[in-house]
Amino acid sequence: xxxxxYTAHTCSLASHIALExxxxxxxxxxxxxxxxxxxxPEFLKINPKARVPAMMTPxxxxxxxxxxxxxxxxxYPDAGLxxxxxxxxxxxxxxxxxxxxxxxxVSHAHRMRGHRWATEESSFEDMRRMVPETVAAGFELIExxxxxxxxxxxxxxxxxxxxxxxxxxxMERDGVDPDRFPKVAxxxxxxxxxxxxxxxxxxxxxx
Amino acid sequence: xxxxxYTAHTCSLASHIALExxxxxxxxxxxxxxxxxxxxPEFLKINPKARVPAMMTPxxxxxxxxxxxxxxxxxYPDAGLxxxxxxxxxxxxxxxxxxxxxxxxVSHAHRMRGHRWATEESSFEDMRRMVPETVAAGFELIExxxxxxxxxxxxxxxxxxxxxxxxxxxMERDGVDPDRFPKVAxxxxxxxxxxxxxxxxxxxxxx
Numbered sequence: 001x002x003x004x005x006y007t008a009h010t011c012s013l014a015s016h017i018a019l020e021x022x023x024x025x026x027x028x029x030x031x032x033x034x035x036x037x038x039x040x041p042e043f044l045k046i047n048p049k050a051r052v053p054a055m056m057t058p059x060x061x062x063x064x065x066x067x068x069x070x071x072x073x074x075x076y077p078d079a080g081l082x083x084x085x086x087x088x089x090x091x092x093x094x095x096x097x098x099x100x101x102x103x104x105x106v107s108h109a110h111r112m113r114g115h116r117w118a119t120e121e122s123s124f125e126d127m128r129r130m131v132p133e134t135v136a137a138g139f140e141l142i143e144x145x146x147x148x149x150x151x152x153x154x155x156x157x158x159x160x161x162x163x164x165x166x167x168x169x170x171m172e173r174d175g176v177d178p179d180r181f182p183k184v185a186x187x188x189x190x191x192x193x194x195x196x197x198x199x200x201x202x203x204x205x206x207x
Numbered sequence: 208x209x210x211x212x213y214t215a216h217t218c219s220l221a222s223h224i225a226l227e228x229x230x231x232x233x234x235x236x237x238x239x240x241x242x243x244x245x246x247x248p249e250f251l252k253i254n255p256k257a258r259v260p261a262m263m264t265p266x267x268x269x270x271x272x273x274x275x276x277x278x279x280x281x282x283y284p285d286a287g288l289x290x291x292x293x294x295x296x297x298x299x300x301x302x303x304x305x306x307x308x309x310x311x312x313v314s315h316a317h318r319m320r321g322h323r324w325a326t327e328e329s330s331f332e333d334m335r336r337m338v339p340e341t342v343a344a345g346f347e348l349i350e351x352x353x354x355x356x357x358x359x360x361x362x363x364x365x366x367x368x369x370x371x372x373x374x375x376x377x378m379e380r381d382g383v384d385p386d387r388f389p390k391v392a393x394x395x396x397x398x399x400x401x402x403x404x405x406x407x408x409x410x411x412x413x414x
Contacts, residue, residue, distance in 0.1 A: 048348060048351075048352045049306075049348065057295060059295040060295070060299075062295075062298050062299070062302055063302055063306075064301070064302040064305035064306055064309070065305075066273065066301060066305045067298045067299075067301035067302035067305050068298070068302075070297070070298060070301055071294050071295065071297075071298035071301075074294035074297065074298075075294045087278055087281035087282050088264060088266040088267070088269075088278065090277070090278075090281065091269050091274045091275070091277060091278035091281075092267075092269070092274075094271070094273060094274035094277055094278075094301075095269055095270055095271040095274035095275075098271035098272075098273045098274050098305065098308060098309075099256075099270075099271055101305060101308070101309045102271070102305075102308045102309035102312070102313065103256075105309070106309065106313050107324070110324045110325075116341065117314070117317045117324075117334050117337055117341065118317075118330065118333040118334050118337055119333060119336070119337060120329070120330075120333045122327070122329060122330070122333075123325065123327075123329070123330040123333040123334065126325040126326060126327045126329075126330040127324050127325050127330065129326070130324055130325055130326060134323065134324065141255060141256065144255075145255045
């Protein structure tokens, strides 16, 4: 059995949706950022990075969204969430997800998490001012060079879709107008209509 | 045939070593950062991200080191560079490589690339001051919780090894004393003795 450690409004949403898409049996464990539970001794034993998502599996813990999404796709091959027998097509998904993780999410993080990389309030303000521009540049690259449509990778829904949906949730708070990116905005709207996504959001956003 | 677009002293070294480890046939194309060739119209057609590494394959372009390393491992299975039939063990490699890409490399980038996330010289100075601490924290996490030894993932050499070696090249310039991390330092020294690594560095560092 898999246990997913998650927090609402974070990137753990991507793995949560993918577990539903895979038809996996899993437990959920909410980590309360308000009480900094992610830094508690109990959670640090599970994930010394003090972050979500983390996923306990029968073999041990996994972290990092691109790795967890690929693990879900490979562990539930019947769900068809990635082209597992095609190294190039699989790598295109990995490349997309790695871009979300290491560039777009990082740009976003400079709005609220500037303390990871600097100490002065003036630096945090400087970083926050630039977030609308850097996040928009990331979505521009996706809109114009990566997104194939109707799903991220083309005709087939893959593990890239819940991840893009997750990051796209943050556009407005990052000061980015979704109307500038019609393909991404349309994808977000179609994702939000999927039964699995609705069910997952209902669980995550429950009080 | 694969063509690897690379620049010395960048993370493209990881894929370059992995291509040698795989016994792949490949061409090399050096991108000259000194003349900002990565932003030239010709290179932007290859990689609109204006970064290295990029890898042209018969099916199209791939970018992002974790994706490229997994592609190399899957495309040359006889080289045994990843446990391809074990989703959990494969995910552990992906998780490690994703951490290098999205956390440790990002910490490092705040020394020279602060302009990606801020505009003021005072912010760049603030970021640079914190790099020794954030990069050391990343290596501390690797040393104490991730590195299995003698190779990153244990007895088997995998695609995680050239990537750790690559990032570990930058420790001194990031203000981090390698002696603080004996497992990582020993790994770096053993990697530097490998014939493939020596051959790759000789090519990359040639005038």
